[in-house]
Amino acid sequence: MTLVADILMVAGTLGVAIYCYVLSVRLKRFSTLESGMGGAIAVLSVQVDDMTKALSRAQAAATGSAATLESLTLRAETAAARLEVMLASLHDLPEDETGSDRRLRFVRRRNGRDDMEIGV
Structure with a gap:
């Protein structure tokens, strides 16, 4: 019985040793830069x-x-x-006295500025 227990103990120890070796190899590969x-x-x-x-x-x-x-x-x-x-x-411009529906004309002139002037 002691012999069987010793054999199982040695097998377990070898299994743990192989497992530790595999883990150490993986850890080295994991940590290489x-x-x-x-x-x-x-x-x-x-x-x-x-x-x-x-x-x-x-x-x-x-x-x-x-x-x-x-x-x-x-x-x-x-x-x-x-x-x-x-x-x-x-809207404040007076109505045309002749009663004709004359349209207002708007003229844009560009000076050197961005302002627009409205002419009639």
Whole structure:
């Protein structure tokens, strides 16, 4: 009986020794920097750095675009207000005395500025 127990003990010990050897080989492959998981982690780290830089550039571009859009919106609101004033002033024009339904003619002239003049 003792002999059988000793044989089983030696077999178990050999099994555990082989299992530990296999684990150590896998751990060495896992931790190598060039080809194992360490290499993959290094590559992913570089990609994260690149993505962080790209995100910073995108945020800067979005901030610049937002500022440009805000200034253009303000400019459009100013032009719309001026157009409303011009349209309101057209209602104040006197009717033609002859009773004919004459159409008004609008002329745009461009000076060096962005202003538009309305002529009759």
